[in-house]
Amino acid sequence: MAHAHNHTAQIAEAEKRCADAGESFTPLRRRVLELLLEQHGPAKAYDLLPLIDADKSAKPPTVYRALDFLVRMGLAHRIESLNAFMACEVGACERSTIFLICEKCGGAEEFDAGHALIDLADAAKKDGFSIRRTMIEASGLCAQCQQAA
Ligand SMILES: [Zn+2]
Ligand SMILES: [Zn+2]
Incomplete structure (x- = not known):
């Protein structure tokens, strides 16, 4: 896999981030993150379950908890x-x-929204709301699927 080296860096970064937060990066949490990194698009929890072979006792709630943890840690x-x-x-x-x-291939791309959302933050502030974090999901057609159409 061409991404192997990136994963090593991301796992190391995850380890550091957990240590800094005083959280333990358990083997299951690590495995779930590795699996997410190996996916070519968004993955559902039950798609990951059969892939977790290191721990055959991994039950859906355990995997959900690991996913929640990874989300909480950013x-x-x-x-x-x-x-x-x-x-x-x-x-x-x-x-x-x-x-x-x-909408066609199910791919998802993370897009740094920083500048696009400054106006939103300003508008919210005028309304007395302080935005800490924004998460927007936009659907449409990726460049590749537009060409195929
Ligand atoms: Zn991100
Ligand atoms: Zn597409």
Whole structure:
């Protein structure tokens, strides 16, 4: 896999991030993150289950808890509209994120929304609301699928 080296870096980053937060990066949590990194698109929890061969006793709630943990640590994102998860493309992010989700191939791309969301933050502030984090899911057609159409 061409991505192998990136994964090593992301796993190392995840390890560091957990240590800094005083959380333990258990073998299951690590395995789930590795599986997410290996996926080519958003993955559902039950798609990951059969892939977790290291621990045959892994039950759905255990995997959900591991996924929740990764999301809480900013190592993965939950895409609500697909009920699926993706490893964070930058390893660990607290930035404002937009997911561009392709309706045809099911791919999802993490898009740094920083500038696009400044206006939103300003507008919310005028309304007395302080936004800490924004997560937007946009659906449409990816560049490849537009060409195929
Ligand atoms: Zn991210
Ligand atoms: Zn597509």
